[in-house]
Amino acid sequence: MENKSRRVGRIKNKLFLFVLLGVILSFSACVSHIQQLREAQNQFNMAATMENQIKLGNPRSAIVSAGEATVSYRIAVKIISDLLEKNRSGLQKDRLLGNAYTIKAMAEWRLGEYDSAMKTVSTALGQPGLEIFPRDRVLLQALRGLIKNDQAFAHMMEKDYPYTDIKNLLVDSLHNLDSALATAPKGSRIRLYILLSELAVLKNWADLRGEPGTYSESLPADFDKITEINEWCNSAKPVWKNFVEECKKVPEARGSLLRDWGQRIGMPESCN
Numbered sequence: 316m317e318n319k320s321r322r323v324g325r326i327k328n329k330l331f332l333f334v335l336l337g338v339i340l341s342f343s344a345c346v347s348h349i350q351q352l353r354e355a356q357n358q359f360n361m362a363a364t365m366e367n368q369i370k371l372g373n374p375r376s377a378i379v380s381a382g383e384a385t386v387s388y389r390i391a392v393k394i395i396s397d398l399l400e401k402n403r404s405g406l407q408k409d410r411l412l413g414n415a416y417t418i419k420a421m422a423e424w425r426l427g428e429y430d431s432a433m434k435t436v437s438t439a440l441g442q443p444g445l446e447i448f449p450r451d452r453v454l455l456q457a458l459r460g461l462i463k464n465d466q467a468f469a470h471m472m473e474k475d476y477p478y479t480d481i482k483n484l485l486v487d488s489l490h491n492l493d494s495a496l497a498t499a500p501k502g503s504r505i506r507l508y509i510l511l512s513e514l515a516v517l518k519n520w521a522d523l524r525g526e527p528g529t530y531s532e533s534l535p536a537d538f539d540k541i542t543e544i545n546e547w548c549n550s551a552k553p554v555w556k557n558f559v560e561e562c563k564k565v566p567e568a569r570g571s572l573l574r575d576w577g578q579r580i581g582m583p584e585s586c587n
Contacts, residue, residue, distance in 0.1 A: 349406065352415055355394040359422055362387035366425075388422045395419040413439060413447030417454055429462045450505045453495050457509055460491030464516045471523060471530035478523065478531035478538070485520045489513055489550055496557070507565065510558045511576075517551050518580050548586035555582045 365384040395415050398406060406412040416439035423432035436455050439447065447455070467484035470476035492513045499506045523530050524543040562572050576582070 349398070349402070349409065349411060351394050351398050351402075352406070352411060352418075355391040355398075355415075355418055355422075358387045358391040358394070359418055362391070362422070362425065385426065388426050391422040392419055392426070395422075407445075410446050413445055413451050417447070417451040420455060420458055424458055424462060424465075427465075429466070432458060432462065449498075449500045450503060453499045453503075453505045453509065456498060457492055457495035457512065460488040460495065460516075461512060463488035463491065464512070464519065467516075467523075468519050471519065474530060474532050476531060477533045477535075479535050481523055481531055482520065485516050485523070486550070488516045489554075492516065502564070504565075506557075507561045510554060510561055513554045514558065514576050514580060517547070517554060520547055520550075521580055544585075551580065551582060552586055555586075 362384040365380045365387065369380045369384070395418060398415060399419075403412065406415050416435055420432045420435040420439070423429075423435060436458050439445065439455055440452075463484045467481050467488065470481050470484070492509055496506060496509045496513075499509060524540065524547065528534060558576070559573065565572070577584075
């Protein structure tokens with residue numbers, strides 16, 4: 316069972332990520348002149364806000380709030396599905412079709428409907444000439460990595476996968492997020508969101524290899540903790556370097572972000 320400090324750390328990690336994600340998606344949707352798309356965006360933001368409240372609020376209301384968040388995500392998916400069926404040409408004309416796909420895919424991800432989310436991503440990115448806002452494109456490209464991290468964490472909690480299989484999910488997640496980061500516009504907050512997501516992956520990986528057997532059903536016969544730490548550091552160092560650089564661009568959060576994440580994953584001391 317996870318200790319209290321780890322649970323609190325995970326809550327803080329996800330809280331900041333959801334807040335930042337809402338800001339990013341709001342920027343993409345605020346140019347819309349289509350009321351239904353705005354309503355879908357509002358439903359997504361409401362759901363993300365409720366998820367934040369669950370992580371910080373009264374456990375007695377968590378089940379109700381979780382249900383309400385699920386409903387809001389489903390409403391967002393339904394609104395956009397209807398728009399895509401009935402008003403696709405209008406969305407495309409207003410240069411909002413890519414944004415609609417992005418909100419739909421992100422809502423499907425939060426619902427745990429990973430296959431549907433990836434199908435939406437493939438549909439959006441597979442259409443030649445479809446105009447997609449740069450931040451939306453980065454989110455669509457990052458979604459595969461976000462899903463793999465969620466899947467890895469779920470297996471860690473259930474202890475129903477071998478160590479190597481969970482680790483491979485986490486390593487693949489980092490590769491997917493790295494690819495998305497490489498396309499992120501300079502100066503955009505989406506870069507910080509992707510890097511925070513990568514730090515969350517690294518935290519899961521550190522927990523996985525930090526206490527062998529605690530989060531997996533079996534360890535490889537050749538498991539060596541020092542080798543695992545070195546491999547982790549090879550991935551963590553460039554992420555941390557990029558994170559420090561991005562934090563310099565967010566003065567109001569620089570100190571707290573660096574301090575909190577440094578404590579959670581032991582950077583940079585762990586890899587000196």
